[in-house]
Amino acid sequence: xxxxxxxxxxxxxxxxxxxxxxxxYSNSASQSFFWYRQDCRKEPKLLMSVYSSGNEDGRFTAQxxxxxxxxxxxxxxxxxSDSATYLCVVLLYNTDKxxxxxxxxxxxxx
Amino acid sequence: xxxxxxxxxxxxxxSGTSVKIECRSLDFQATTMFxxxxxxxxxxMLMATSNEGSKATYEQGVEKDKFLINHASxxxxxxxxxxxxxxxxxxxxxxxRDFGQRNSPLHFGNxxxxxxx
Numbered sequence: 001x002x003x004x005x006x007x008x009x010x011x012x013x014x015x016x017x018x019x020x021x022x023x024x025y026s027n028s029a030s031q032s033f034f035w036y037r038q039d040c041r042k043e044p045k046l047l048m049s050v051y052s053s054g055n056e057d058g059r060f061t062a063q064x065x066x067x068x069x070x071x072x073x074x075x076x077x078x079x080x081s082d083s084a085t086y087l088c089v090v091l092l093y094n095t096d097k098x099x100x101x102x103x104x105x106x107x108x109x110x
Numbered sequence: 111x112x113x114x115x116x117x118x119x120x121x122x123x124x125s126g127t128s129v130k131i132e133c134r135s136l137d138f139q140a141t142t143m144f145x146x147x148x149x150x151x152x153x154x155m156l157m158a159t160s161n162e163g164s165k166a167t168y169e170q171g172v173e174k175d176k177f178l179i180n181h182a183s184x185x186x187x188x189x190x191x192x193x194x195x196x197x198x199x200x201x202x203x204x205x206x207r208d209f210g211q212r213n214s215p216l217h218f219g220n221x222x223x224x225x226x227x
Contacts (some may be wrong), residue, residue, distance in 0.1 A: 034215050043218040044154070046114050088214070098144070098216050102153040
């Protein structure tokens with residue numbers, strides 16, 4: 001079983017739609033969680049950290065469920081520019097090792 | 111915010127030559143930097159952890175004699191791909207965290223696309 005698992009997609013959604021991605025992690029020693037966005041042939045860029053109480057940044061909402069060991073990302077009112085691969089990233093406690101999911105591809109169409 | 115700079119962004123070299131990639135943290139000190147590799151349509155794979163003032167830690171399956179890492183200062187790490195071969199063609203990305211900030215996320219350089227002909 002992979003340490004961090006994501007549905008690779010692609011998720012094809014129309015502009016204005018709401019879309020949600022889930023990510024599960026297997027290591028209970030996971031400490032911190034992040035969502036990164038990666039455009040084709042570019043480096044990943046931090047989208048948002050994920051806090052225990054859940055957090056929102058504009059159209060993006062991230063949630064963490066430690067009991068079930070998953071995190072989620074909700075995108076409301078999708079824009080064409082949201083098309084990218086979204087990476088779920090887990091930082092293990094007491095290490096500096098970040099574990100990446102394979103990413104979920106989102107394609108927003110007009 | 112924290113910024114990581116990587117150079118060069120793209121390099122094409124002939125088989126058998128060596129290529130050096132630089133990674134700098136611009137506004138914070140990074141005692142540890144990370145080197146990742148990403149093949150097309152695959153996830154980022156950690157190659158090694160670069161430690162300032164000591165030897166790098168390599169992940170299983172990564173040849174330390176082929177991928178030389180030098181962490182010369184608190185703001186600079188270099189990765190040298192020695193005797194490059196076409197199968198080394200990939201996207202190499204460095205990253206660093208600002209350990210002065212608790213739970214600081216990882217910041218990435220803009221990556222180096224290596225093509226070995």
